[in-house]
Structure formats: C-alpha cells, structure tokens
Amino acid sequence: MPGYGDSTSRRVKSDYALEALVEGMRALLSGNSRPAAIWVAHDWGAGVASSLAAHHPDMIQALVLMAIPYRSAELGLEHLVSLVDRSVYPEDECPFGNWDYMAYYEESFEKCMAEQWDPNVETLCKLLYAPTPPGTTSADASKPVYTANVRKNGGLFAGGPAPPPEALPTPLLAGDVFDTFVQAMKKTEF
Structure with a gap:
C-alpha cells in the first residue's frame, strides 16, 4: 500500500x-x-x-x-454497523459497535492524526502488533473490544497521552522486522 x-x-x-x-x-x-x-x-x-x-x-x-x-x-461504515452483533454491542451503549473508532476517524481525522497517531508511531505500532494478553480465553470474544468506545473516550488514548512504547509488551513482529517497520512509518507517518 x-x-x-x-x-x-x-x-x-x-x-x-x-x-x-x-x-x-x-x-x-x-x-x-x-x-x-x-x-x-x-x-x-x-x-x-x-x-x-x-x-x-x-x-x-x-x-x-x-x-x-x-x-x-x-x-x-453504515454497512459495517449493520453487521454488528447487538448481543455484544447494544445499540444504546455502542451505536457503531466495534467500529466506533472508524466513526471517530471520520469525524476527527485531522485531529486524530496530528495528536494521536503521527506523534506516537512506535507506540501505535506496538499496539497494532501486540500479542494476545495473557489469560485471554474464548469467552472474551463475546465482550466488547476497546475500539467500541473511542468516541466516548475522546480518542484512542482516552483523551490522554499515549503510553510510552517501553511500557508496552514486545510486539509479535520480530525485533529487526518491527524496528524496520517503525522507521518506515516514522518516515511516511500514518
């Protein structure tokens, strides 16, 4: 791409x-x-x-x-929302279901890129390629994901600063591959 x-x-x-x-x-x-x-x-x-x-x-x-x-x-987005499992994402609580983050991007794209994504390339790459958290079970598949509340929370980092990359788990991508990916993304930004 x-x-x-x-x-x-x-x-x-x-x-x-x-x-x-x-x-x-x-x-x-x-x-x-x-x-x-x-x-x-x-x-x-x-x-x-x-x-x-x-x-x-x-x-x-x-x-x-x-x-x-x-x-x-x-x-x-309207089509995606029609596919939302309302037993997991009740419409009154999660109108866009797990696609809430897409609605946030459509409403606040410039702000999102300038304040959250582009200044935090390594953090976001670690989040995007994070391993499944320990203790996760198949029952977790029937719980809402964090992307369902991005608009309500004021952005990906709940309106606050991004966590430092060193506070996040080692990504699934191997060290050199991840480092190369991060450097390329810093060059082009999101």
Missing part, C-alpha cells in the same frame, strides 16, 4: 481513494506480467483487496482478508 515500508507517500488525499488504490493494485499485477494473484490483506488493505475482487474477479486466484469484512470499505 502506498505510504508503507519504502513506498512513496503522497500528501494528496485523493491518491488514497479506494478507486486509486485498486488501480494501483491492478498496475502492480500488470507490471509483474501476471493475470491473477493470491492476495493477502489486512485492515485497510483488506478493504482495497475486496474491492479489487468485487470489480476485477479475474485478477483473483485466492483472497485472504484479515480484520475487515468483504467489501466493507466500499460499502461504508
């Missing part, structure tokens, strides 16, 4: 529109002289890969989507 690793990062927001990213994936495939590929995608990448699959199924040999349901970016 543009802006990750050693790829270029642009300041023109429309370069990150779903349509532009899908065209970039098509160009990547064409540039490698391949008619189709196995696509593995996570988070925002899953939204883009599912849009590629929906509109260009001939380019898909297989598709693996992690964390984000099929066509969710394309169909929008």
Whole structure:
C-alpha cells in the first residue's frame, strides 16, 4: 500500500481513494506480467483487496482478508454497523459497535492524526502488533473490544497521552522486522 515500508507517500488525499488504490493494485499485477494473484490483506488493505475482487474477479486466484469484512470499505461504515452483533454491542451503549473508532476517524481525522497517531508511531505500532494478553480465553470474544468506545473516550488514548512504547509488551513482529517497520512509518507517518 502506498505510504508503507519504502513506498512513496503522497500528501494528496485523493491518491488514497479506494478507486486509486485498486488501480494501483491492478498496475502492480500488470507490471509483474501476471493475470491473477493470491492476495493477502489486512485492515485497510483488506478493504482495497475486496474491492479489487468485487470489480476485477479475474485478477483473483485466492483472497485472504484479515480484520475487515468483504467489501466493507466500499460499502461504508453504515454497512459495517449493520453487521454488528447487538448481543455484544447494544445499540444504546455502542451505536457503531466495534467500529466506533472508524466513526471517530471520520469525524476527527485531522485531529486524530496530528495528536494521536503521527506523534506516537512506535507506540501505535506496538499496539497494532501486540500479542494476545495473557489469560485471554474464548469467552472474551463475546465482550466488547476497546475500539467500541473511542468516541466516548475522546480518542484512542482516552483523551490522554499515549503510553510510552517501553511500557508496552514486545510486539509479535520480530525485533529487526518491527524496528524496520517503525522507521518506515516514522518516515511516511500514518
């Protein structure tokens, strides 16, 4: 994805529109002289890969989507909210369910990036690649996740400062891989 690793990062927001990213994936495939590929995608990448699959199924040999349901970016937040398990996320308490953080980003994107994400790259990378906390059981899957209250809490860090990276557990990514990822993200920012 543009802006990750050693790829270029642009300041023109429309370069990150779903349509532009899908065209970039098509160009990547064409540039490698391949008619189709196995696509593995996570988070925002899953939204883009599912849009590629929906509109260009001939380019898909297989598709693996992690964390984000099929066509969710394309169909929008309202569609995601329609998939929320209301037995876990009652509408009166969690109107956006586990997707509350997406509503927060849509409402406060510039503030979120400037105050929470970009100044705390290492902390956020550690949070995003944190291991499952000790003692977590399958019963925890039926409890609301912290992303369900981001708006109510005033942001990812509950309106306060981000924890220092050294206070967080060792990430799942190996040391050198994680360090390289963090340095690349510091260069391009989120």
